[in-house]
Amino acid sequence: MKQLPTLGIIGGNGWLGSALGRSVLTHGLVAPDQLVVTTSRSGHHYQAWPEVTCVDSADALVELADVVIVSVRPEQFDTLSLSLEMRLVISLMAKVPISTLARATGSERIVRAMPNAAAAVGHSYTPWYATPEVASDERGWVHRLLSTCGPSDEVKEEAQIEYLTALTGSGPAFPALLADALISHAMTQGVSELVARRGVLHTLSGASQLMLEENTSPAQLVERFLDYGGTTTEGLNAMLDSGFRQAVHQGLDAAHEAARHTPY
Ligand SMILES: NC(=O)C1=CN([C@@H]2O[C@H](COP(=O)(O)OP(=O)(O)OC[C@H]3O[C@@H](n4cnc5c(N)ncnc54)[C@H](OP(=O)(O)O)[C@@H]3O)[C@@H](O)[C@H]2O)C=CC1
Numbered sequence: 001m002k003q004l005p006t007l008g009i010i011g012g013n014g015w016l017g018s019a020l021g022r023s024v025l026t027h028g029l030v031a032p033d034q035l036v037v038t039t040s041r042s043g044h045h046y047q048a049w050p051e052v053t054c055v056d057s058a059d060a061l062v063e064l065a066d067v068v069i070v071s072v073r074p075e076q077f078d079t080l081s082l083s084l085e086m087r088l089v090i091s092l093m094a095k096v097p098i099s100t101l102a103r104a105t106g107s108e109r110i111v112r113a114m115p116n117a118a119a120a121v122g123h124s125y126t127p128w129y130a131t132p133e134v135a136s137d138e139r140g141w142v143h144r145l146l147s148t149c150g151p152s153d154e155v156k157e158e159a160q161i162e163y164l165t166a167l168t169g170s171g172p173a174f175p176a177l178l179a180d181a182l183i184s185h186a187m188t189q190g191v192s193e194l195v196a197r198r199g200v201l202h203t204l205s206g207a208s209q210l211m212l213e214e215n216t217s218p219a220q221l222v223e224r225f226l227d228y229g230g231t232t233t234e235g236l237n238a239m240l241d242s243g244f245r246q247a248v249h250q251g252l253d254a255a256h257e258a259a260r261h262t263p264y
């Protein structure tokens with residue numbers, strides 16, 4: 001693999017593609033004049049890097065890029081016609097399996113990566129799977145690339161990407177749902193929206209930091225509060241009795257099922 005490949009992101013001005021594009025530039029993994037992105041009707045995300053090349057079609061991008069990241073919606077992928085035989089292809093798409101990517105691009109060197117929305121602030125968690133044809137130096141580069149937007153792990157089976165699409169790819173929406181439920185309850189109790197939102201968001205991020213930094217498992221923290229015998233114990237027991245775990249598990253099953261189905 002060439003030391004400084006030109007990186008192309010099809011969908012590089014979309015939600016996820018622009019988060020990764022900006023992140024590789026911020027970390028200096030790719031120089032601005034080595035990045036090519038497709039334009040988007042919804043805006044341009046590279047004002048700070050005028051040397052980034054914006055092209056108006058995937059065909060034009062493929063002419064310029066050594067490594068191609070595909071970050072269009074799964075249902076948009078079918079409309080692309082890509083000839084990438086000799087290229088490393090990195091897909092960020094849910095629902096599109098390696099077999100389809102290989103058939104559609106002609107490449108055997110394919111990575112399926114699954115960042116999440118927190119990539120926009122450098123706090124994604126990004127698992128990725130590579131076909132056996134991806135060389136070890138390329139794997140190292142892919143890992144550095146994906147790690148620019150948060151921790152990243154290689155997984156050894158594509159099926160894990162399908163499951164992790166539901167768990168961590170969709171993941172930020174699930175604590176957002178919990179946060180919204182907490183905030184709306186607080187507001188019914190007369191707490192201002194400002195205090196409720198700051199309180200809840202800092203409580204969620206503080207709980208994550210506590211468990212990460214003290215290496216405490218969530219199960220241990222829950223158990224500690226269940227044993228504590230205080231207000232938290234009452235709250236946890238009522239939530240568990242109301243089917244909290246079952247609701248979460250049903251949601252993950254539904255997202256996993258959706259992640260296993262190509263939309264065409
Ligand atoms: N958003 C998320 O949290 C996550 C998304 N993903 C995956 O990332 C992928 C992208 O999602 P997301 O960023 O949310 O979607 P967006 O709709 O925000 O971005 C898709 C981008 O692709 C562009 N595009 C579509 N068709 C073409 C084409 N034929 N040629 C060139 N560009 C094209 C769109 O341009 P235009 O705006 O003009 O239509 C848009 O900029 C999806 O496959 C999704 O499954 C994975 C994990 C998390």
Ligand SMILES: O=C(O)[C@@H]1CCC=N1
Pocket residue numbers: 094165169170171
């Ligand atoms: O909701 C979605 O389909 C995308 C893919 C994984 C997370 N978000």
